[in-house]
Amino acid sequence: MKGIHKSAWLLAVGSGLLQVLVFPRPNLTWLCWIALAPLMYALLRARNADASELLEGESDSFLAPARLGQGFLLGWVSGTVFYLGSCYWVYSVMHSYGGLGPVVSVLLLILFSLYIGLPPGIFGLLMAFAGRARHGHYPPAPGSYTHMTLPPRGPQVSSGVSRTIHTK
Numbered sequence: 277m278k279g280i281h282k283s284a285w286l287l288a289v290g291s292g293l294l295q296v297l298v299f300p301r302p303n304l305t306w307l308c309w310i311a312l313a314p315l316m317y318a319l320l321r322a323r324n325a326d327a328s329e330l331l332e333g334e335s336d337s338f339l340a341p342a343r344l345g346q347g348f349l350l351g352w353v354s355g356t357v358f359y360l361g362s363c364y365w366v367y368s369v370m371h372s373y374g375g376l377g378p379v380v381s382v383l384l385l386i387l388f389s390l391y392i393g394l395p396p397g398i399f400g401l402l403m404a405f406a407g408r409a410r411h412g413h414y415p416p417a418p419g420s421y422t423h424m425t426l427p428p429r430g431p432q433v434s435s436g437v438s439r440t441i442h443t444k
Contacts (some may be wrong), residue, residue, distance in 0.1 A: 319400055
């Protein structure tokens with residue numbers, strides 16, 4: 277997207293890669309404490325500031341917070357990279373058990389990652405909104421990211437049998 281600084285793209289992709297490294301194969305669990313930091317920095321320093329922002333700004337940086345669409349896009353890219361790296365198994369399931377060809381399996385993995393990468397995009401939009409408010413207060417970002425990416429909890433009833441057992 278036009279106007280997003282190259283370093284913001286690199287930070288967003290890097291954040292997605294750091295999130296992948298937390299998972300069991302690499303098992304670098306200590307990275308969970310810093311994996312979102314590059315994305316948050318990218319959202320708060322995503323684009324070149326225009327002259328009016330520099331004149332009225334309190335910051336001496338030439339980079340400004342992302343606009344809402346830019347924040348969504350950076351978060352979406354980061355989330356898509358994360359899910360491409362952590363849900364690699366979708367390819368083998370579609371190919372081995374689904375009987376689909378390799379090209380179709382890769383396309384399904386990409387579409388799946390693009391879709392499931394939307395909640396981090398919404399997180400990026402919210403962080404961009406908070407960053408542009410200029411109040412100096414940001415939402416509890418890691419907690420809101422976790423809330424955005426976890427599925428809602430509800431009754432996990434899979435059949436009438438389990439419902440009958442739990443009600444007696």
